[in-house]
Amino acid sequence: xxxxxxxxxxxxxxxxxxxxxxxxxxxxxxxxxxxxxxxxxxxxxxxxxxxxxxxxxxxxxxxxxxxxxxxxxxxxxxxxxxxxxxxxxxxxxxxxxxxxxxxxxxxxxxxxxxxxxxx
Amino acid sequence: xxxxxxxxxxxxxxxxxxxxxxxxxxxxxxxxxxxxxxxxxxxxxxxxxxxxxxxxxxxxxxxxxxxxxxxxxxxxxxxxxxxxxxxxxxxxxxxxxxxxxxxxxxxxxxxx
Numbered sequence: 023x024x025x026x027x028x029x030x031x032x033x034x035x036x037x038x039x040x041x042x043x044x045x046x047x048x049x050x051x052x053x054x055x056x057x058x059x060x061x062x063x064x065x066x067x068x069x070x071x072x073x074x075x076x077x078x079x080x081x082x083x084x085x086x087x088x089x090x091x092x093x094x095x096x097x098x099x100x101x102x103x104x105x106x107x108x109x110x111x112x113x114x115x116x117x118x119x120x121x122x123x124x125x126x127x128x129x130x131x132x133x134x135x136x137x138x139x140x141x
Numbered sequence: 142x143x144x145x146x147x148x149x150x151x152x153x154x155x156x157x158x159x160x161x162x163x164x165x166x167x168x169x170x171x172x173x174x175x176x177x178x179x180x181x182x183x184x185x186x187x188x189x190x191x192x193x194x195x196x197x198x199x200x201x202x203x204x205x206x207x208x209x210x211x212x213x214x215x216x217x218x219x220x221x222x223x224x225x226x227x228x229x230x231x232x233x234x235x236x237x238x239x240x241x242x243x244x245x246x247x248x249x250x251x252x253x
Binding site for chain 2: 053055057063064065066067070077078080081113115117128129130131132133134135
C-alpha cells in the first residue's frame with residue numbers, strides 16, 4: 023500500500039512564474055490536506071479538499087493560491103506569480119474519511135513534501 | 142482563537158534519560174491530539190495520538206497523557222536513544238474541523 027505521494031520533490035521557480043504541486047493520497051483515502059512549512063517553523067494549514075470539493079480553505083492566502091482535487095488524478099496546489107516569500111516546504115496529507123460531523127478528527131498521513139525555492 | 146502552544150522549543154537529554162514535551166490548547170472542544178516526529182528534510186511522521194475520551198496512551202517507549210480540565214497534553218519518551226533526535230510537533234483539531242493546528246515544535250537532541 024503506497025503512501026502519500028508528492029511531486030516534484032524539489033521545484034525551483036523565478037519570481038513571477040507559476041508553481042504546480044501535485045499530491046496523490048494513500049490508496050483508499052479520499053481527503054487531502056495541504057500544509058506549508060517555512061524554514062525552521064511549524065506546519066500551517068492551508069486547505070482541505072475532498073474529491074471535486076473544497077471543504078475548508080481558511081488557511082489559503084486570498085490571492086495567487088488555489089487548490090483542486092479532481093474526480094480523476096492528483097490534488098493540485100497552484101501558486102501563481104510566485105514571490106520569494108513563497109519559498110517553503112509544502113506538505114500534503116491524506117485521511118481515509120472525514121468525521122467532521124462527529125468532530126473526532128481522523129489520522130492524517132503526510133507525504134514527503136515539495137520544497138519550493140523561488141529565486 | 143485556535144492555538145496550540147508547545148514547550149520547550151529545544152531539549153537536550155543524555156541517552157537513556159526521559160524526555161517530556163508539553164502542549165496546551167485553547168479550545169475545550171478539541172478532541173484529537175496527534176504527535177509527529179520530523180527528521181531533517183523528511184516528512185512529519187505520526188508517532189502516537191490520543192483522543193479526548195482517553196487520558197493516557199502508551200506505545201513501547203512513547204506515551205501521551207491528556208488533561209482535559211487543564212487543556213494540556215504531553216509526550217513522554219523513555220530510555221531515549223540517539224535516533225530519537227528530531228523535531229517533535231504536537232497538534233490538535235478544534236471543534237468539528239478536521240484540519241490540524243500545530244505547535245511550534247521541540248528540537249530534541251539525545252547525546253551519547
